[in-house]
Amino acid sequence: MEKTKTQNKELTSEEQKAEINFKTDWQYAASPESTDHIQLKKKYDLFINGKFVAPAKPKYFDSINPSTEEKIAEVAEADEADVNKAVKAARDAYKGKWSKISASERAKYMFRIARIIQEKARELAVIETMDGGKPIRESRDIDIPLAAAHFFYYAGWADKLNYAVPGKTPKPLGVAGQIIPWNFPLLMAAWKIAPALATGNTVVLKPAETTSLTALKLAEIIQEADLPPGVVNIVTGAGKTGSLIVNHPGVDKIAFTGSTDIGKLIQKSLAGTHKKYTLELGGKAANIIFEDASIDQAVEGIVNGIFFNQGHVCCAGSRLFVQESVFEIVMRKLKDRIATLVVGNPLDKNTDIGAINSKAQLDKISEYHSIGLKEGAECYQPACEVPSKGYWFRPTVFWNVSQASRIVQEEIFGPVLTVQTFRTIQEVVEKANNTPYGLSGGIWTDKGSKIFKVSGELKAGVVWANTFNKFDPTSPFGGYKESGIGREGGLHGLMPYLQY
């Protein structure tokens, strides 16, 4: 026992010597994506019945660039009269044209939308990054291509719905009210709109108030694609606008992605109505590293799991569980990896971590940070500098935390990771499932049998093995427990929009 201690001591002093110095003489020069090619209006109206129309009451709010705190554009706030108008337009379009034309005709419009998204990918990526603060690398390589992929994928389903529900004749529901979050603005719009259109429904969509712009650019694309007026209506605004859609009697289905608190409110207000609903809510995913994992790749998976999109990801791998025997090395590699993350201007092509989406979200993350410190957790943040203006939070790792810690229990929705250790499979499965959430999870091991055993026991909608945060339109996505109801994506994503 004593001998082990001495050995450890020696190792520690060697480790102290062996610090890797990432402050290199050779630095990456600024490499910002240009913004001169984007076309943005100063003021955006509501998109109703195929046209941009001013709101009934002339109320507009500012859309802010979270990395500079500068105003990008003004966006209309939809009130009751506007929502009524949008729902009526959607209903008329449903009765008038959309339910009458052939399925392959619907697909034609959707393919067209998908192609125009691809054509305008660069512009959309830049706007997404300016409006939401996410790194251009992500909006360029993930958000926009995936948004197009969703339209392509669901366009393919439009004329094959009979095969989706064998032996039955599926029918659309009517008007879908869709409320989407600010973390993947265009991608979430695509997740919602594409299956609704493929199944023959019409749509009233409300983007989040901090990130309306790409949804409004999508409205322009929809115009360009010549989609029949009223099939997709986009009304901007905050929570009140959303609640008007949820409670509107002319809506047949609600699809909501957002916080669990709002999800509960929506579920309450929908109780006893005819409306179908799907809710995609919060998460606190366990990312589990076993000692037999390929550690360097697992560390990469930890980083992608929690720091992707500044941790503004409902399925983020925010609770890391590391098998005790590899805890030291995993922590060391994780810290060194985090030290090389580039934090700063989201438009810079080398940026790994961009701006926090809003002041409110930054305040929430900062509060959890101080809660973590108060709870006595140990904390690591890299020594990177962040710009003086804008909303920033450095990547953060807490350890010496327990299941009882608030930072372990509650969804932070920011670049904050908690690390716990475990010894046995049973222990880690119990801890992983000991949460009101159940959206996603990750397993890292070289052993296939362990993957099957643990993934079968995790109560989570998506479990990734030796990877994390992988998305594909063909794959269903959704939660257990308070992480939501229903599935989006894939064949499963058609069902909430059909009666059969």
Place this chain on the structure above:
Amino acid sequence: MNYHLLKKPIDQVGVEERVARFKTRSIKKQSKVQAMKLALSMLDLTTLEGKDSPNKVKQICAKAIKPCEWMHDLPSVAAVCVYPNHVRTATTALKGSGVKVASVSTAFPSGNAPMKVKIEDTKFAVEEGADEIDMVISRGKFLAGEYNFVHDEIATIKEACGKSHLKVILETGELESYENVRLASDIAILAGADFIKTSTGKIEPAATLPVTLVMLEAIRDHFYATGKMVGMKPAGGIRKEKEALQYLVMVKEILGEAWLNPNYFRFGASTLANDLLMQLQKEVTGHYQSLDYFSID
């Protein structure tokens, strides 16, 4: 020692995804110029042909000292790499320049020769004045699982090197898996390699970014455990400036400042030199110079 126990799982998909992400790093302007000069200073200008002549070696040495006659502010390259019988020519030509002479040995490139011959081969090159020895491992023995043989052979050659630095060529194109690359790296490092090197350049694929990443991680893990630094040399197949910069990005983000110099990182290449020169000239003038203006070696 049972080297079978050293085997570590490496996830192929993960390695390749990590590399794909490194490749998205955008290197522009002064950062690009600095990196290109750094890459030039890390070059082992190499000629390893049966038809190599003293004149060709002299020519390559001249280029090593001054990579381009009419361009200014250029560093010399790190070393010239030749067969043992050309070492004397190279040391004479490079005298006083600071450019090192590296010699391949141990029955390069196959490594299929008796131990005695390999030791003699190495000693000859050292006596002729080689500062660095690039040996090949016995891939056949490695693939047969005779890891102790591979280890001991490297250790023996290390001894024969005396004060000369030893680079151990794993010939990763013949090792089949990243796990094998990692294990061979660990064995070479434990046996005393000063550098680990991907390839002879005689086998396809030669150096690749994923293989180099796995080797850099082996070097880092050894550093974590012991505080000792081992160098890295990807060799073969790196022909373009853009690729070379991607290698430097990996070194920067895996091993940091201490490795970003010719003492710990080298490129085994020859055509890369002219692409670096051409790109450097382009940064100055804004347009590409004809390749005819750069000497072929």
